Amino acid sequence: MQNSSDNVETPDWLDAIRWTEDGLVPAIAQDADTGDILMMAWMNRESLRLTAEEGHAVYWSRSRGKLWRKGETSGHQQVIRDIRLDCDEDVILLKVEQKGGIACHTGRRSCFYRTLKDGQWVSVDPVIKDPGTIYGSN
Amino acid sequence: MQNSSDNVETPDWLDAIRWTEDGLVPAIAQDADTGDILMMAWMNRESLRLTAEEGHAVYWSRSRGKLWRKGETSGHQQVIRDIRLDCDEDVILLKVEQKGGIACHTGRRSCFYRTLKDGQWVSVDPVIKDPGTIYGSN
Numbered sequence: 001m002q003n004s005s006d007n008v009e010t011p012d013w014l015d016a017i018r019w020t021e022d023g024l025v026p027a028i029a030q031d032a033d034t035g036d037i038l039m040m041a042w043m044n045r046e047s048l049r050l051t052a053e054e055g056h057a058v059y060w061s062r063s064r065g066k067l068w069r070k071g072e073t074s075g076h077q078q079v080i081r082d083i084r085l086d087c088d089e090d091v092i093l094l095k096v097e098q099k100g101g102i103a104c105h106t107g108r109r110s111c112f113y114r115t116l117k118d119g120q121w122v123s124v125d126p127v128i129k130d131p132g133t134i135y136g137s138n
Numbered sequence: 139m140q141n142s143s144d145n146v147e148t149p150d151w152l153d154a155i156r157w158t159e160d161g162l163v164p165a166i167a168q169d170a171d172t173g174d175i176l177m178m179a180w181m182n183r184e185s186l187r188l189t190a191e192e193g194h195a196v197y198w199s200r201s202r203g204k205l206w207r208k209g210e211t212s213g214h215q216q217v218i219r220d221i222r223l224d225c226d227e228d229v230i231l232l233k234v235e236q237k238g239g240i241a242c243h244t245g246r247r248s249c250f251y252r253t254l255k256d257g258q259w260v261s262v263d264p265v266i267k268d269p270g271t272i273y274g275s276n
Contacts, residue, residue, distance in 0.1 A: 012258075013254060013257055013258055013259055016259055026164055028166055028175060028178065030175055034173070035168075035172070035174070036173070037166060037168055037231055039224065040164065040166065040224065040229045082253055082254075083253065084250040084251075084252060084253050084254070085250065085252045085253075085254070085259050086177065086178065086249040086250050086252075087244050087246075087249040087251070088249070091178045091249075093175055093250045104225050106225050108225075111224040111225040111226070111229075112222040112231045113222075114222060114223045115222050115223075116190060116220075116221040116222070116223070119149055119150070120150075120151055121223050
């Protein structure tokens with residue numbers, strides 16, 4: 001039941017997960033200190049294995065069709081404190097230390113910055129840093 | 139941009155959501171007081187509309203193929219305090235008051251009761267109430 005050097009590609013704990021037909025699992029990232037929910041993204045088998053091995057969140061970008069090492073451009077890495085699995089074995093929860101205090105590509109702390117109010121989505125959380133500055137397009 | 143009585147089936151705010159091909163969106167439930175992540179389930183358009191209108195979480199059960207009023211059997215309803223949408227418009231976050239303090243069908247507070255430790259999933263959170271008692275099968 002342990003990872004072994006001759007089986008690094010498929011540690012047993014990955015077999016417990018009920019992957020989608022596309023081979024993915026949703027992963028929620030939560031700030032380990034504040035409890036804030038930062039984002040939800042998707043992982044494939046390799047990205048979850050790398051997340052556990054490297055200690056930083058690695059997702060699978062569905063739009064780009066490749067591994068997405070969170071923070072590789074922005075520097076806003078997520079240091080893994082805890083990896084959890086739900087009762088149905090089909091959702092991962094990461095408790096992380098969010099580098100830079102910004103998880104969202106909009107420059108906000110969390111991706112969940114809009115709240116439903118009087119039948120409209122209203123942005124209620126501030127932009128901490130201009131995305132142009134974060135991603136170097138300015 | 140407001141709900142109107144002649145358009146109750148499709149309020150505009152539902153159109154902002156990028157539903158999956160199956161017409162679903164993942165919804166994370168977070169305890170509004172403690173910040174604990176309780177569960178993740180799926181919603182279709184009707185269940186999200188009902189959640190907002192009724193003030194209690196209503197999910198879509200993919201396994202049963204029908205609306206799932208959380209707590210209808212267990213009494214463990216989730217009272218809605220806040221409904222949030224992420225930057226990609228494809229994940230919902232519910233901040234809730236968890237009735238009974240139990241969200242998981244295993245009788246635990248949260249569905250995320252297993253942590254990855256030394257290459258194994260280990261249950262680390264206690265069962266608060268026997269599921270047989272909750273669901274009346276004992």
